[in-house]
Amino acid sequence: GESVGLHLPTLSVQEGDNSIINCAYSNSASDYFIWYKQESGKGPQFIIDIRSNMDKRQGQRVTVLLNKTVKHLSLQIAATQPGDSAVYFCAENILFGNEKLTFGTGTRLTIIP
Amino acid sequence: DTAVSQTPKYLVTQMGNDKSIKCEQNLGHDTMYWYKQDSKKFLKIMFSYNNKELIINETVPNRFSPKSPDKAHLNLHINSLELGDSAVYFCASSQGEIGTEAFFGQGTRLTVV
Numbered sequence: 001g002e003s004v005g006l007h008l009p010t011l012s013v014q015e016g017d018n019s020i021i022n023c024a025y026s027n028s029a030s031d032y033f034i035w036y037k038q039e040s041g042k043g044p045q046f047i048i049d050i051r052s053n054m055d056k057r058q059g060q061r062v063t064v065l066l067n068k069t070v071k072h073l074s075l076q077i078a079a080t081q082p083g084d085s086a087v088y089f090c091a092e093n094i095l096f097g098n099e100k101l102t103f104g105t106g107t108r109l110t111i112i113p
Numbered sequence: 114d115t116a117v118s119q120t121p122k123y124l125v126t127q128m129g130n131d132k133s134i135k136c137e138q139n140l141g142h143d144t145m146y147w148y149k150q151d152s153k154k155f156l157k158i159m160f161s162y163n164n165k166e167l168i169i170n171e172t173v174p175n176r177f178s179p180k181s182p183d184k185a186h187l188n189l190h191i192n193s194l195e196l197g198d199s200a201v202y203f204c205a206s207s208q209g210e211i212g213t214e215a216f217f218g219q220g221t222r223l224t225v226v
Contacts, residue, residue, distance in 0.1 A: 043217030
């Protein structure tokens with residue numbers, strides 16, 4: 001549903017530490033998940049995606065973990081840098097069924113120098 | 114080269130006016146989308162088009178009319194603007210399965226006064 005009335009969750013992490021951003025998705029039938037990064041004044045930027053036949057996928061400094069049992073998705077960012085400060089969104093979809101990405105609320109990540 | 118470009122970046126207008134936002138993608142993608150982001154940063158799909166055909170109309174008021182003259186363009190026309198239409202509107206495009214990795218434009222901040 002919509003996030004009206006909800007504050008954007010925030011996470012503050014020391015530069016160089018690892019960050020973990022969590023997301024609870026809503027539809028147990030969803031089989032495709034994606035993480036986006038949105039910097040201030042810009043559009044969302046693709047980070048990494050994962051399909052439901054996988055539990056883990058790694059990219060450059062990022063790892064996405066999927067736990068279908070509890071409908072939970074996480075994004076791990078290794079060795080965070082100031083440029084990682086942004087709002088991070090997870091999104092879900094049912095491929096060939098829903099044909100649209102449904103976005104979560106978003107988490108604001110702030111990197112402390 | 115900008116992959117997904119929207120114009121204008123900012124739009125301030127009075128209630129009751131009609132306005133258009135233009136979107137062009139040079140990625141050769143078949144599917145284009147319009148998303149609305151509210152003041153709480155919540156992203157919600159409005160429309161999707163695949164090869165100029167409407168795929169999704171997500172219960173958007175009919176004051177909003179998308180138009181796709183070709184698969185590289187998806188414009189959004191809004192009639193009789195209301196205060197609640199104030200938001201950031203994002204155009205996006207994707208290739209392959211609909212509702213997978215989408216590339217977003219930089220957004221159009223619409224303010225209705």
